[in-house]
Amino acid sequence: MTDGETDQNVRPTNLGQIIKKARTDLQMSQRDVEEATGKEISNAYLSQLESGKITKPSPHILYALSTVLAVPYETLMERAGYIVPSAQRPADVKHGRAATFAVDNLTADEEAALLDYLAYLRTKKG
Amino acid sequence: MTDGETDQNVRPTNLGQIIKKARTDLQMSQRDVEEATGKEISNAYLSQLESGKITKPSPHILYALSTVLAVPYETLMERAGYIVPSAQRPADVKHGRAATFAVDNLTADEEAALLDYLAYLRTKKG
DNA sequence: AATGCATGCTAAGTCTGTCAAGCACTAACT
């Protein structure tokens, strides 16, 4: 079919690319992430992760990233080549795209502004 | 005292002890395990694992052990100090204000719009 | 121009998991 269909066999998005996309989607710099993780992950290390120089970071690193970047932990584990406990939940990503919305990182002001804006959007389209 | 039998009833809590008990329960030698894993885990390494010299083996090592020794993968992961994916969902502790944000109900369009708007907000205030 | 700051990235080092080889001990068997 035209384009846009996903070829499961091909894996163009490796761990680093996933992380980078999640981060840039949130408009965060590498140092922002470093801060958000409480210095748990240095910006230098992040750079190496995103550039693919490091392919198998420790799970606790992946966990920190998953919370900050709002990407499911299991996804990162899987992309890092780890076996995920057989409690495989394919449907865990029920809202896929919405999960990329890092609500965790919103300041109170930002959240308020976004809620206002969302309300505005919805009144507009009915 | 006077417990003529060794205290095997006590469930070991350390990773090394868990592995060792599982192995000896199965009457396997360290080299047996090495064989059973298809040389994936050397007997030398096993020795260090059981003696506690190595505390955080890679998940794929734990997985191999879990299958050979018939110990649940999650148990080993947990004992190695890794966060187990399934333990992630119930908590979701830190939200607080995030809960007020109905992310789950966002449509893809809305999310995109909000992300844009958030980017705009952040460029504004730096 | 120059100063400052933010961003991404690299260089060089440390730490630790992991392996291969070999050591030390025991139990059997000739």
Next chain:
DNA sequence: AGTTAGTGCTTGACAGACTTAGCATGCATT
């Protein structure tokens, strides 16, 4: 005794994750 085989354990080296300090560019302000 001597050897053979089985056990757990140690040692030395390597690889890769991870850190710290610093570089290079870009973008803005003075």
